[in-house]
Amino acid sequence: MNKLLMALSVSMLSPMVLAKPTVVTSIKPVSMVVAAIAGDRANIEQIVSSTASPHDFAMRPSDLRKIGQADVVVWVGESLERFLEKPLENVGKEKSSIEWLTLNGMTLENFAKDHDHGDEEDHEHMEEVDHHEDDHHDEDHGEHHHDEGHHHEGVNPHVWMSPNNAKVLAEAVTKRLSKLDATNASYYQANLQAFETKLAATDAQIKKAMQAVHGVPYIVFHDGYGYFEHHYGLNHAGAITVSPERQPSAKKVAELREEITEHKVKCVFSEPQFSPAIVKTLLSGTKVNTAVLDPLGSDIKLSPNAYFDFLKSLSHQFSSCLK
Numbered sequence: 001m002n003k004l005l006m007a008l009s010v011s012m013l014s015p016m017v018l019a020k021p022t023v024v025t026s027i028k029p030v031s032m033v034v035a036a037i038a039g040d041r042a043n044i045e046q047i048v049s050s051t052a053s054p055h056d057f058a059m060r061p062s063d064l065r066k067i068g069q070a071d072v073v074v075w076v077g078e079s080l081e082r083f084l085e086k087p088l089e090n091v092g093k094e095k096s097s098i099e100w101l102t103l104n105g106m107t108l109e110n111f112a113k114d115h116d117h118g119d120e121e122d123h124e125h126m127e128e129v130d131h132h133e134d135d136h137h138d139e140d141h142g143e144h145h146h147d148e149g150h151h152h153e154g155v156n157p158h159v160w161m162s163p164n165n166a167k168v169l170a171e172a173v174t175k176r177l178s179k180l181d182a183t184n185a186s187y188y189q190a191n192l193q194a195f196e197t198k199l200a201a202t203d204a205q206i207k208k209a210m211q212a213v214h215g216v217p218y219i220v221f222h223d224g225y226g227y228f229e230h231h232y233g234l235n236h237a238g239a240i241t242v243s244p245e246r247q248p249s250a251k252k253v254a255e256l257r258e259e260i261t262e263h264k265v266k267c268v269f270s271e272p273q274f275s276p277a278i279v280k281t282l283l284s285g286t287k288v289n290t291a292v293l294d295p296l297g298s299d300i301k302l303s304p305n306a307y308f309d310f311l312k313s314l315s316h317q318f319s320s321c322l323k
Contacts, residue, residue: 021180023173024070026081027054028296029160030100030169032307034074036195037173039304041184045070047084050298053273054081067091071180074173077101080157098172100159105168109156109226158295161314162227163203166307170195191304202308206315207232213322218267219256221274224295228314237263240278253282260288267321269293291321 021042025031028050035044047063048054054076067073067084068091077099078085088094101108159165174192178185210232223239238259241248248256259265260282267289270276273296283290294317297310 021071024066024073026075030074031302032310033166033169034173035302035306036304037170037188037191039191041187057083059083072176073097076157100169103168103172106165110154156226158224161225162231163199198308202311209315209319213319216266216322217263219265220269221271237265256282272298289321293317
C-alpha cells in the first residue's frame with residue numbers, strides 16, 4: 001500500500017518537476033537571444049508578432065495573460081515598448097523582469113542632444129552611455145537596477161543591433177534561467193559559451209564583408225540602425241522619419257531629395273513593417289537603388305542560431321544594395 005501511495009505521489013509531482021520555465025519576450029530580436037540560451041529547456045512566448053512593429057503596438061487580453069503566467073518577462077525597455085510598463089506593474093513583475101536597457105555592462109547611444117523630437121530631422125550624432133558592472137549593482141538580481149530603468153529619454157532603444165549588447169542580454173538570461181531551473185544550469189551555461197563563441201565568429205565575418213561598402217552613403221526608413229552602423233563603420237546619410245508611425249512632411253521629403261543628390265546616396269531602404277509608398281515618392285525620377293531592411297528579422301526562424309542569422313541577413317541587406 002505504501003508503495004502505491006508513493007507511486008501516486010511521484011506521478012502527481014512529475015508534471016511540476018518536468019515543467020519548463022516560461023519566458024515571455026516582447027519582440028523577435030529579444031526572442032532570438034533568449035532562444036540561444038534556453039534551447040529546448042524553456043518555453044518562449046512572444047508578445048509582438050514578427051510582422052508587427054513595437055512602435056505602435058496595442059496589448060490584447062491574451063498578451064496580459066501571458067505576462068501574468070510568465071516565469072520571467074524579457075523586454076527592451078519603456079522607451080521602445082511603452083505598452084508593457086503598466087501591465088508589468090499591475091501584475092507585480094516589473095522589478096523581476098529583465099529590461100535590456102538597464103542591464104549592467106550595456107553600451108547605449110544617445111540621439112543628438114540638439115535633436116528636436118517635434119521635427120522630422122535626422123539624428124545622426126550619437127554618444128555612448130555605459131552602465132558599468134559596479135554601478136547600481138542589484139544584489140538580488142545581479143542584472144540591473146530598476147530605479148533607473150525608465151530614465152532613457154533620447155536613448156536609441158534598438159540595442160539588439162549591437163553584438164556586444166546581445167552578449168550582455170545572453171548573460172542575464174543565462175543567470176536568470178539558471179536560478180529558475182537549477183537542474184539545467186549547466187546546460188544554460190554551455191549554451192552561453194557556445195553563443196559567445198559563435199557571436200565572435202559571426203561578428204568578424206560581417207566586419208570583413210562590410211569593408212567593401214564602408215564609405216557608401218545611404219538613407220534608412222527610420223533611424224533605428226545606429227548600433228549596427230557604428231559597430232561596422234557604415235556611412236549613414238540620413239533617415240526618412242524619426243518615428244516610423246509618423247509620416248515625414250513634404251518639406252522633409254524635399255530636403256531628403258536634396259541630400260540624395262548632394263551626398264550621392266546609393267540606396268534608400270524601406271522596412272517590411274511599414275508601407276513603402278513614401279520611399280517610392282522620394283525616389284521618383286531618380287536612379288537611386290532601393291531595398292528592404294528588416295530591423296526585426298521577421299522571416300527568420302526562431303532557433304538557437306536565429307540571432308546570428310539575423311545579423312548576417314541584415315549585413316546582406318546592406319551590402320547587396322550598396323555594392
